[in-house]
Amino acid sequence: MSKKERNISFVQGNEACVRGALYAGVKFFAGYPITPSTEIAEQLARELPRIGGSFIQMEDEIASMCAVCGASLAGSKAMTATSGPGFSLKQEAIGYAVMAEIPCVVVNVQRAGPSTGLPTKAAQGDVNQARWGTHGDHSIIAMTASGIQDVFNVTIEAFNFAETYRTPVILLFDEVVGHMREKLVIPPQGELPVVERLKTSVKVGVNYHPYLPREDGRLPMSDYGGEHRFHVTGLYHNIWGFPTENPDESHRLLRHLVDKLENRAHLLARWKEHHLEDAESVLISYGSSARSALHHVEGCRAKGHRHGLLELQTLWPFPKQLVREKTARARHVFVVEMNMGQITSQVKAVVDDPDNVFLINRLDGSLVTPSDIESIIRVVEGRGV
16 A cells, blocks of 8 residues: 555644544544643544534533433444543543443543642543542443554544443543654554444334343444434343343343453453563553653663563553563563552552562653663662562
């Protein structure tokens, strides 16, 4: 395929997210401006009307998430974008999307918190909130990326996962990734796989069960307000969508919501690896922190030190099997992240020797640097731990 058939541009991470969403077929966006994600809303406000889609600036983040749920149920691929306090406000409606199995994408361009925090500075402190922010037992898909091309690709993956598993998918970017610029190559439409919504084949007048999974676990949908009448609720419900307190039905529903993702963690896992084949020390990182981790690894390799990097792109469901396999022969494991150890705790829980897992982090809104990484690793390796 010739280069002329590819769209090559120099863009921000937030714009790469927009381009990925458009490639995946997004037709609806509802949101509210908030640093550092606002460029996503601004650009979709311009682009969606050009393709027959809809953009709505809602009165707040709660209303934005509710509008996304409604638009998705009505048949549109839908998304929203936010940061910090806005992500907190969305949690109740994210839980509704989990329970009602509404496919949608929620972008959180992370900034330092809690509260207003450092609105223009980078952080990765929302990892656990993405997993546990909404109440009750549930599962969630959360993904991230460290570079512009990966932002584009992961955004498409997020829409594909949302449509395949009828679930909200969270994109956890951060301020550095959202605002930095790199080359983006957009392939011709059709070159990358795009999952379209699975529509029900049940005819009008025939009993339609909106929450009856097929043998492969997928749930065909009918556009709300279209041919079929059905009930949608955040309450425990049966296969018709009507509320139930029947213990068997309630147990079966909750197991379905969790198992459809947790049992497929190995299929949902996305990652990149660098020099892991003979690594004595393995670094694990994600988002913008992984850029510094890779710089460190490449520098160490040039000096003859056998360091390697596992860059996670799927954070939830946590890829336990992957992390266990890639660190099995490592003398030391270093987790590089800009929080107090939210992924570090997950790594410690799955490796054979959690005492050999060390956190390298920053909490001040500044990007963790290769020098930060080098100073910690030198201390650990120098004392023979």
